[in-house]
Amino acid sequence: MSKELTKRADNYSEWYNELVVKSQLADHSAVRGCMVIKPYGYALWENMRDQLDKMFKETGHVNAYFPLFVPKSLFEAEETNAEGFAKECAVVTHYRLKADPNNKGKLIVDPEAKLEEELVVRPTSEAIIWNTYKGWIQSYRDLPLLINQWANVVRWEMRTRLFLRTAEFLWQEGHTAHATKEEAIEETIKMVNVYADFVEEYMAVPVIKGVKSASERFAGAEDTYCIEALMQDGKALQAGTSHFLGQNFAKAFDVKFSDKNNKLEYVWATSWGVSTRLIGALIMAHSDDQGLVMPPKIAPLQVVIVPIYKGEESKPVIDEKAHGMMNALKALGIRVKYDDSDNARPGWKFAEYELKGVPIRVAMGMRDLENNVVEVARRDTKEKQTISLDGITDYLKNLLDEIQQNIYNRALTFRNENIREANSFDEMVKLLDEKGGFISAHWDGTAETEEKIKEQTKATIRCIPLDNKQEEGICVFSGKSSRERVLFARAY
RNA sequence: CGGGAUGUAGCGUAGCCCGGUUAUCGCGCCUGGUUUGGGACCAGGAGGUCGCAAGUUCGAAUCUUGCCAUCCCGACCA
Numbered sequence: 001m002s003k004e005l006t007k008r009a010d011n012y013s014e015w016y017n018e019l020v021v022k023s024q025l026a027d028h029s030a031v032r033g034c035m036v037i038k039p040y041g042y043a044l045w046e047n048m049r050d051q052l053d054k055m056f057k058e059t060g061h062v063n064a065y066f067p068l069f070v071p072k073s074l075f076e077a078e079e080t081n082a083e084g085f086a087k088e089c090a091v092v093t094h095y096r097l098k099a100d101p102n103n104k105g106k107l108i109v110d111p112e113a114k115l116e117e118e119l120v121v122r123p124t125s126e127a128i129i130w131n132t133y134k135g136w137i138q139s140y141r142d143l144p145l146l147i148n149q150w151a152n153v154v155r156w157e158m159r160t161r162l163f164l165r166t167a168e169f170l171w172q173e174g175h176t177a178h179a180t181k182e183e184a185i186e187e188t189i190k191m192v193n194v195y196a197d198f199v200e201e202y203m204a205v206p207v208i209k210g211v212k213s214a215s216e217r218f219a220g221a222e223d224t225y226c227i228e229a230l231m232q233d234g235k236a237l238q239a240g241t242s243h244f245l246g247q248n249f250a251k252a253f254d255v256k257f258s259d260k261n262n263k264l265e266y267v268w269a270t271s272w273g274v275s276t277r278l279i280g281a282l283i284m285a286h287s288d289d290q291g292l293v294m295p296p297k298i299a300p301l302q303v304v305i306v307p308i309y310k311g312e313e314s315k316p317v318i319d320e321k322a323h324g325m326m327n328a329l330k331a332l333g334i335r336v337k338y339d340d341s342d343n344a345r346p347g348w349k350f351a352e353y354e355l356k357g358v359p360i361r362v363a364m365g366m367r368d369l370e371n372n373v374v375e376v377a378r379r380d381t382k383e384k385q386t387i388s389l390d391g392i393t394d395y396l397k398n399l400l401d402e403i404q405q406n407i408y409n410r411a412l413t414f415r416n417e418n419i420r421e422a423n424s425f426d427e428m429v430k431l432l433d434e435k436g437g438f439i440s441a442h443w444d445g446t447a448e449t450e451e452k453i454k455e456q457t458k459a460t461i462r463c464i465p466l467d468n469k470q471e472e473g474i475c476v477f478s479g480k481s482s483r484e485r486v487l488f489a490r491a492y
Numbered sequence: 493c494g495g496g497a498u499g500u501a502g503c504g505u506a507g508c509c510c511g512g513u514u515a516u517c518g519c520g521c522c523u524g525g526u527u528u529g530g531g532a533c534c535a536g537g538a539g540g541u542c543g544c545a546a547g548u549u550c551g552a553a554u555c556u557u558g559c560c561a562u563c564c565c566g567a568c569c570a
Binding site: 017084124155158159217219221238241311348352367 | 493527532560561562563564569
């Protein structure tokens with residue numbers, strides 16, 4: 001492994017790519033646009049997944065699993081959704097290979113094994129799920145149906161980037177069915193709140209909750225709620241979405257229920273999802289020139305203990321102290337590792353764990369133990385302190401909380417400093433070019449204006465914030481009247 | 493998918509223009525030893541389909557074509 005990481009300020013994009021690979025989160029694979037999530041990256045995903053899963057269950061949802069393949073006829077049933085995803089679908093057309101008669105040892109697709117109907121590899125699962133729900137829902141007593149699935153999906157993107165946009169990615173998708181419009185909207189908002197709580201509290205990434213404009217809306221949705229985060233290079237990242245689907249899918253798949261008055265009604269739907277893209281958000285929100293900065297609550301490893309041996313006789317003494325500390329920390333539920341590997345010296349280990357973003361490093365040598373202390377280094381501020389071994393476990397536990405809070409506060413300050421009001425188009429362009437970040441500006445509410453602004457500035461409307469104050473003004477582009485500001489940004 | 497660039501050991505690279513002994517160097521790896529408070533040192537050693545495939549040639553890392561992958565700029569993208 002080479003020592004130097006490209007500097008964040010020199011080339012943000014290169015810094016990001018190198019960081020993902022060098023910190024062992026993920027790697028490119030032999031398949032175009034698809035990544036291998038390595039053990040360290042997968043451990044992070046597992047921590048995120050487990051917490052989200054807990055929050056879904058606390059809000060009444062259960063998990064199920066639906067097929068990877070969607071017959072084309074089902075996929076095309078909801079037209080808006082199908083058209084929205086059509087150009088990025090992988091399609092299975094055959095079910096068998098055979099030996100190539102002209103090329104020994106090679107295989108060809110067996111032309112006789114052509115499928116009667118093509119299978120679409122799910123880019124999202126509304127179609128197969130709503131086709132299934134039709135058989136599950138007859139009465140209002142079957143509602144609400146609150147189901148989530150953890151799955152992989154495929155979207156054949158032209159240009160991919162590790163975690164941020166891969167052809168295959170892992171995610172969860174919730175699909176719920178409700179008796180009333182009000183209840184479905186309530187669910188949609190509830191889940192965008194769950195996402196915001198998770199991302200802010202566990203990933204320490206502040207987000208803005210909002211609603212998408214019509215042109216940024218999910219294909220097939222009546223309304224798309226989202227959480228938008230700001231990366232350190234001033235670009236926005238959509239971190240999660242929750243869709244109110246109205247009765248679109250119920251009508252497309254003919255899902256009706258009898259209400260209390262025995263009247264047949266179409267059900268109301270929502271769907272919501274977050275993906276491994278969140279890991280990209282985590283990296284770009286917190287990391288620095290030394291590497292990743294993991295928020296303690298989801299860090300695969302929270303504390304690493306590095307021994308510093310001086311002569312053979314010191315080894316058993318340090319080992320014993322370290323094991324004692326490790327066990328005490330484990331008893332408090334802290335994820336800790338004692339790295340006594342002898343193939344790297346302390347300095348190398350320090351740099352390595354900084355690259356991986358481990359929140360706390362404890363260095364333990366004879367010099368320390370003679371004074372009943374250890375050296376504690378925190379990753380977020382890179383501060384080193386000498387701490388007494390008496391009460392060290394409680395100290396470290398509290399420090400993890402403090403680091404979590406500090407990382408969040410730092411990201412929040414950065415985010416807040418990078419929301420700027422623009423009152424003219426010139427001002428907007430200037431701010432986007434010189435500062436980046438979110439631009440709060442009046443918009444006339446039309447797709448035409450939105451499109452023109454996008455063409456001229458590459459900035460899109462990220463969202464209309466949920467708690468937006470109502471304020472009379474004029475659209476920065478068209479000069480027409482507007483009732484509120486919306487957030488524009490260049491985005492990933 | 494359009495324009496540009498790149499691909500040589502696990503990583504980073506020299507050689508390619510101008511074809512010709514055994515493919516260069518550093519890091520890492522293995523063995524032994526000395527070490528260990530910010531990416532150790534000495535000695536010895538292993539590791540190569542030169543991205544893949546075809547072509548030109550007596551001979552290809554080097555020239556030609558196709559393909560694959562990665563990066564940058566576009567287009568595309570909830």
